[in-house]
Amino acid sequence: MRSVLEASRLKQAGFTAVQIAVLYGMTALCNAAVRWLHLSVPGSIVGVLLVFLLLKSGVVKLSWLERGADFLIRELLLFFIPSSVGVMAYAHLMKQDGLKVMAVVVVGTALVMTVTGSVAELVWRVRNRQANDARTEPNEVNAS
Amino acid sequence: MRVLGILLTLACYAACKWLYRRVHVVWLNPMITSLVAIVALLRIAHISYAAYDMSARWLTAFLGPATVAFAVPLYRxxxxxxxxxxxxxxxxxxGSATGITGSVLLARLLRLNHIVVTSVAPRSVTTPIAMDISQAIGGIPTLTAVFVILTGITGVIVGPWLLRLLRLQSPVARGALFGMGSHGIGTARAFEYGAMEGTCSSLAMIVAAFITLALAPPLVNALG
Known part of the structure; x- marks a missing residue:
């Protein structure tokens, strides 16, 4: 029983690995295409659009990619640890301006969130009112 | 050193994730603890960042595919x-325009170094894309990666408080607030409010990346 369970887990891990390899290959292809065409867009952005369109058109099935994609997104943090360790090389900069940088990050983030949340709420209310008006319009005409 | 960098990163990441699951404190986010642990270990062992990165860059190579993977939730x-x-x-x-102009103006007000200004501007979007934008507008991608994490953690702390203060009723607004303000780290928090909030947050995070990519170069140029 246990070995059957382990075999199926192994098989699933294999699927995930193959799907990650496919995503890796597609990214490499998009990077090469962007370089070749001299585009100023990152290859990964072209990749997102390409894969989305392939899924939408049905050329690629969701089940072909979703295990690998979900894994990469779930473990996203891992892949940018090496880059962030690079802050070692800028230790002098952080020692000098660390507090100021934190102030920019905290105030800036609060501003971004306030603006985004408020605008979305406003648009949502306006659209809800319009939808309600459209539904109750006959009554209002009668009332007036 | 060839595989040591990868092994060190994997081991620290696994240990820090385990710790975060046991002790659920925002400041113990595995990103922060792994970073601190690795930097400390490299310092103690007198290993340079360049030597570590020779090996660890094999992990960085998966940032591109991880970005492309976002096509799946976008489709779903x-x-x-x-x-x-x-x-x-x-x-x-x-939100994106506020993020870029706000960062640049604030950073200038505090007389920060120009390279810090361009590195801090794209920090509201998910890391791989923020690093690409940073490169495009003359920042240091590595520095941007650190700012992105700080932003994510700040958002998780400030977000719930702002949500109450602004009295946001719509799950779309709540989700957008987290997705735009603190990308993936915020999205995890948004799911604690509800499935719709979390979904909106992940969508906001993906769309925000596209919009910021389009807005950052012209805005930073204009603010020059």
């Missing part, structure tokens, strides 16, 4: 985006 939740596209488009355009 496309109906939600379609139903609420005016909310997403307007709020994320204003």
């Amino acid at each position: 939740h496309f109906p939600v985006l379609k139903a609420h596209w005016p909310e997403f488009l307007l709020s994320l355009t204003f």
Whole structure:
């Protein structure tokens, strides 16, 4: 029983690995295409659009990619640890301006969130009112 | 050193994730603890960043595919985006513009170094894309990666408080607030409010990346 369970887990891990390899290959292809065409867009952005369109058109099935994609997104943090360790090389900069940088990050983030949340709420209310008006319009005409 | 960098990173990441699951404190986010642990270990062992990165860059190579992987949630939740596209488009355009101009103006007000200004500007979007934008506008991608994490953690702390203060009723607005303000780290928090909030947050995060990519170069140029 246990070995059957382990075999199926192994098989699933294999699927995930193959799907990650496919995503890796597609990214490499998009990077090469962007370089070749001299585009100023990152290859990964072209990749997102390409894969989305392939899924939408049905050329690629969701089940072909979703295990690998979900894994990469779930473990996203891992892949940018090496880059962030690079802050070692800028230790002098952080020692000098660390507090100021934190102030920019905290105030800036609060501003971004306030603006985004408020605008979305406003648009949502306006659209809800319009939808309600459209539904109750006959009554209002009668009332007036 | 060839595989040591990878092994060190994997081991620290696994240990820090385990710790975070046991002790659920925002400041113990595995990103922060792994970073601190690795930097400390490299310092103690007198290993330079260049030597570590020779090996660890094999992990960085997966950032591109991980970005492309976002096509899957985009496809899965496309109906939600379609139903609420005016909310997403307007709020994320204003949010993204606020993020870039706000960072640049604040950083200048505090007389920060120009390279820090351009590195801090794209920090509201998910890391791989923030690093690409940073490169495009003359920042240091590595520094941007650190700012992105700090932003994510700040958002998780400030977000719930702002949500109450602004009295946001709509799950779209709540989700957009987290997705735009603190990307993936915020999205995890948004799911604690509800499935719709979390879905909107992940959609906001993906769309915000596209909008910021389009807005950052011209805005930073204009603010020059």
